[in-house]
Amino acid sequence: MTDQPLSPEPELPVPGGRHVVRVIAQEGAASGVEPPVRYAAIAALARHPSAANLNLLTDLARLGEDFYVRGHAVLALAHTGSYAHLGAVLAALEATEPFERAAAVKALRHLAAVTSEEAVRAHALALGGEEAMRRLDAALAAAGRQAAEARRGPRVTEADPGGPATS
Numbered sequence: 001m002t003d004q005p006l007s008p009e010p011e012l013p014v015p016g017g018r019h020v021v022r023v024i025a026q027e028g029a030a031s032g033v034e035p036p037v038r039y040a041a042i043a044a045l046a047r048h049p050s051a052a053n054l055n056l057l058t059d060l061a062r063l064g065e066d067f068y069v070r071g072h073a074v075l076a077l078a079h080t081g082s083y084a085h086l087g088a089v090l091a092a093l094e095a096t097e098p099f100e101r102a103a104a105v106k107a108l109r110h111l112a113a114v115t116s117e118e119a120v121r122a123h124a125l126a127l128g129g130e131e132a133m134r135r136l137d138a139a140l141a142a143a144g145r146q147a148a149e150a151r152r153g154p155r156v157t158e159a160d161p162g163g164p165a166t167s
Contacts, residue, residue, distance in 0.1 A: 021045065026056055028069065039072045046076035054085065061088040067095065071103030078107030081114045083123045090124060093135045105139045112140070 024031045024041040031038075042060065045053040057080075060073035074092045077085040089111070092104035112120045117140070124132045 022053065022056060025060065028065070035068065039068070042069070042072045042076050043079070046079045049080050049082070054080065054082075058085050058088050061085070062091065067097035067100045070095070071097075071100045074100070074103045074107050075110075078111045081111070083111075083115070083119065086111070086120070086123050087127050090128060090132055090135060093139050105143045108136065108139055109143050 021041045021044050024033050024038055025045055028035075028038050033041075042057065045057055054077075057073050057076050060069055061077055062070070064070040064073055070092065074089050077089055089104055089107045092100050092107070095101050095104070108120065121133065121136060124136045128135075
């Protein structure tokens with residue numbers, strides 16, 4: 001057996017290609033780039049999935065030095081469309097930082113939309129049993145309520161005899 005990849009890793013459209021993007025995503029401040037550039041590099045890794053890129057995204061999602069990095073990595077993992085890293089996304093549901101939890105919910109909704117909610121649920125159950133299902137159900141229900149409220153918009157109510165008010 002060879003240790004060569006099954007297919008060559010695609011080049012990223014930047015000078016220095018995949019290696020530069022991977023360094024920017026991994027090193028952050030040490031690479032001398034602003035945070036939005038790092039977040040773009042994290043997203044770029046998901047658009048060019050390889051074992052090295054997916055492993056780095058999983059490391060960043062679970063072990064990144066701050067909640068913004070972890071949240072962006074969780075979103076990037078979902079955008080690969082793969083269940084393989086669902087464990088890292090589910091773990092982010094229990095994060096202490098609201099940004100990370102929101103990223104996990106958005107990631108789960110995206111993954112369910114590009115695959116199927118039933119498949120995400122089955123893999124969550126296989127990964128973490130009933131506790132993972134409880135967290136997933138709560139996250140998807142909350143996201144569904146938020147989406148419904150956003151679609152509905154402000155309601156017009158009779159607040160006083162002077163005319164309608166919005167709530």
